[in-house]
Amino acid sequence: DQQVKQNSxxxxxxxxxxxxxxxxxxxxMFDYFLWYKKYPAEGPTFLISISSIKDKNxxxxxxVFLNKSAKHLSLHIVPSQPGDSAVYFCAAINSGxxxxxxxxxxxxxxxx
Amino acid sequence: xxxxxxxxxxxxxxxxxxxFLECVQDMDHENMFWYRQDPGLxxxxxxxxxxxxxxxxxxxxxxxxxxxxxKERFSLILESASTNQTSMYLCATxxxxxxxFFGQGTRLTVV
Numbered sequence: 001d002q003q004v005k006q007n008s009x010x011x012x013x014x015x016x017x018x019x020x021x022x023x024x025x026x027x028x029m030f031d032y033f034l035w036y037k038k039y040p041a042e043g044p045t046f047l048i049s050i051s052s053i054k055d056k057n058x059x060x061x062x063x064v065f066l067n068k069s070a071k072h073l074s075l076h077i078v079p080s081q082p083g084d085s086a087v088y089f090c091a092a093i094n095s096g097x098x099x100x101x102x103x104x105x106x107x108x109x110x111x112x
Numbered sequence: 113x114x115x116x117x118x119x120x121x122x123x124x125x126x127x128x129x130x131x132f133l134e135c136v137q138d139m140d141h142e143n144m145f146w147y148r149q150d151p152g153l154x155x156x157x158x159x160x161x162x163x164x165x166x167x168x169x170x171x172x173x174x175x176x177x178x179x180x181x182x183k184e185r186f187s188l189i190l191e192s193a194s195t196n197q198t199s200m201y202l203c204a205t206x207x208x209x210x211x212x213f214f215g216q217g218t219r220l221t222v223v
Binding site for chain 2: 006009032034036041042043044045046049089091095098099100101102103104105
């Protein structure tokens, strides 16, 4: 049973526009959320995170929003660049159990 | 910089072989994880360990076992490799809370 879901397997966006990647989770015990970026043949790399006590965290072009009541988070990339083309994974942690669960991934393609 | 090293980038093994995937981290992190990545399924947690000699099953432990004899090393063992275990295997390490650091991955093909 997938506890963390990314319902869009792929997304295409024009360069300079906003990319919005979505993630839904089912377990209300998750208390920390992260986004990772992955290129082919490499391990994922950390992008940005948010604690469950916040609803927004910003780092340069990347902003993560958390809606706890809807069990939903999103990653906004503004402006999108061709180098952002990769697979993006959201992840959720239940710090009481050490378990670190990833979503199914969304492949973002930024068109020049 | 945290370094997480997986012993092989590419492996080809025969059905029924016992396969060892090794992962070493240099940051003294307590938590270590093994995932497999498959198209459309994302990263699925196989096993994790939060201390030496401690291990917990993830979401898909069947057909796998793990060993953590030393803090820096976490091994994934395929007891009898099968073709459905052909996948990209990723090792990760984390501090008690916070971001995960991944190895470069091992692409395993079972023929």
